[in-house]
């Protein structure tokens with residue numbers, strides 16, 4: 001049985017291996033850092049977030065400072081999908097971002113049915129925003145019939 | 157040697173100590189405890205008897221509508237810009253001060269702070285004969301050291317008595333803005349100690365017999381730049397909280413004391429149980445994330461926030477050790493109570509928005525920090541710009557929790573990358589066109605771009621990181637009240653996008669100037685000009701860096717009079733690259749700026765930012781790329797270079813096959829240039845931060861903390877952190893210039 005861990009990673013509970021969700025490549029032991037099974041590239045961030053302002057005129061151009069920030073791009077060695085984009089200062093040790101207890105994971109999934117695709121769930125935050133915007137627009141529309149006392153900084 | 161004291165002696169000793177405590181400062185016993193208090197005798201007795209779940213549900217509904225009603229009152233009557241656009245809350249607490257419920261649309265973090273001052277009042281003022289807590293009393297508070305996000309938020313808290321017995325507490329809080337600090341607007345980035353932060357209200361009684369005490373109100377008005385605002389909003393908060401009191405009294409009359417007290421306590425305990433249930437559904441293990449803040453708002457400084465979340469059964473531990481040390485004389489520190497309030501907010505905004513908005517969500521989570529770190533700052537250090545670490549605290553969940561929760565067979569909310577997490581707005585102050593002194597901030601703060609979702613692009617300028625419920629305001633209204641004129645009409649910031657399979661929601665440009673004031677100025681409190689702030693998820697990229705742009709030494713109104721077509725369109729990139737206004741000084745700067753005077757018609761420009769992207773850019777549906785192009789969100793250069801789509805630039809028709817081939821060959825290029833992880837680390841990883849980088853926090857080992865103190869790099873043990881003292885940036889600049897002069901003089905002599 002597989003357990004989906006990210007958009008591009010799963011753990012095969014039977015073999016206890018990390019696998020690529022795009023091509024099935026085996027990245028290594030699920031008890032180890034999955035990054036060890038991937039390829040890494042040190043990307044200059046200004047290639048991704050390109051300068052929008054004239055670099056002849058300005059130092060700050062909306063591009064990150066490559067002496068402060070690098071992007072470590074992690075690729076599947078078999079299909080080349082980009083699994084992670086990790087932003088770090090130059091030379092900073094990559095973070096062991098996922099470290100699961102495989103024995104308890106197996107126990108936990110013993111009675112669960114396999115999940116093959118991300119279980120969808122509503123964007124509740126967005127729903128709340130939309131609801132609130134409705135309330136605000138009601139208050140605002142109401143204000144035009146009512147008192148409009150700007151001198152006191154009030155908008156009734 | 158010591159004999160055990162008798163109860164009587166102990167009592168005398170306690171009284172002696174209490175009477176002789178010279179200063180009732182922030183109390184660590186209160187401030188470091190975010191957990192529910194044990195049941196009081198009253199709560200225990202009521203819950204032991206058992207409560208009717210249907211009645212609890214009914215009373216909760218009534219409380220919600222009462223909280224909603226008082227929220228609306230403040231929202232509609234409040235004078236502060238923050239009140240108008242939703243930067244407020246009303247809440248109800250147990251008699252012991254545990255926050256039970258807040259207004260459905262209120263700011264979680266504000267209320268998640270008020271239980272600290274209420275606990276302070278309960279501990280210190282109830283039995284103090286010179287203060288006391290009686291029916292009709294009301295207490296005010298703004299000092300975040302006693303609980304709060306920052307000192308610009310002011311609260312009104314009242315005890316509710318029923319038949320002579322204290323039953324619960326009620327509160328309302330508004331982000332007021334102006335508070336008499338060393339810079340106008342309530343968020344003084346230039347504060348170098350707590351004494352620069354303006355009025356500092358520890359919880360004190362400002363209402364008796366349900367009326368404001370005019371002598372104290374006058375004192376407070378005298379302490380801020382906007383005395384009318386101070387008075388009006390104190391009145392508004394009091395009236396709203398009194399309305400809430402009426403509603404709660406009606407509930408008490410109808411259902412009785414036991415029903416209300418039981419509901420408030422049961423609600424908290426039920427949420428805590430639900431939290432533990434959700435935690436136990438997660439896999440056991442640890443996920444980690446590091447965040448970087450790149451400015452102290454006075455100078456560039458790279459500060460790390462390190463977070464490891466560990467789940468074991470129904471326990472969750474958040475470990476922030478290894479984060480940057482606090483600054484002694486910079487305002488970007490946060491105290492631990494404020495930081496926990498941000499965590500509570502972030503959990504409810506980003507992970508489980510369906511949970512009731514109460515402090516009980518955080519109660520079962522254990523939080524470990526280094527004392528004297530940037531998120532657990534203590535002492536005299538300023539914390540007026542605590543928003544910097546607090547906003548990071550709001551979004552710190554997104555990456556590690558999605559790595560825990562992606563697998564789950566039952567999910568409660570969407571998978572979303574980080575929202576843009578900077579306070580990207582103008583803070584202002586000076587003389588208005590009406591001759592009044594004012595200081596405050598613009599509602600643009602409420603337009604942070606949403607992170608991309610696992611199945612859809614993020615929404616543009618959706619909300620602030622600290623609340624779904626805030627609106628971005630209306631410029632016509634603020635233009636009537638202040639000299640600020642908007643030259644740009646909130647256009648989305650083209651090409652400034654967190655790229656991914658799904659792109660993030662974007663932010664808008666803000667272009668402002670001033671007119672009709674003899675004395676006006678702006679400041680900004682933002683980071684992310686060197687190191688991007690909003691992180692992508694699962695291969696998605698972060699947002700770009702953002703800058704503050706200025707066009708100075710001109711008056712745009714005079715230029716427009718001379719030539720109405722001098723500026724074709726107020727678009728930041730075009731203005732800066734084409735420099736259409738003659739004789740102007742154009743500059744691009746860090747997003748953080750302490751208060752600066754803006755002469756009539758000078759132009760200041762910033763952006764709201766994009767969230768983080770989701771997934772591999774090569775997986776983005778070419779149709780979505782064409783949609784972004786047709787909406788002018790991005791340039792052709794990025795469509796081709798980032799997304800690798802082959803299409804016709806005029807018709808926007810995609811060549812599907814050519815795109816597939818291009819992407820396939822690009823994947824091969826990736827494989828060719830990537831190095832195996834172990835080999836990469838051996839070549840790339842350095843034993844310590846680069847010498848020229850002003851770096852703060854751990855590097856590899858979370859127990860070893862780097863910092864820069866009085867201009868020198870130092871290394872500390874994580875459990876023995878000291879605050880960093882920063883040199884005055886102007887002194888640093890002067891000594892650099894003096895060295896340059898010396899050099900020039902030397903070379904002139906030798907010639």
Ligand SMILES: [Zn+2]
Nearest residue numbers: 020023076079
């Ligand atoms: Zn693969």
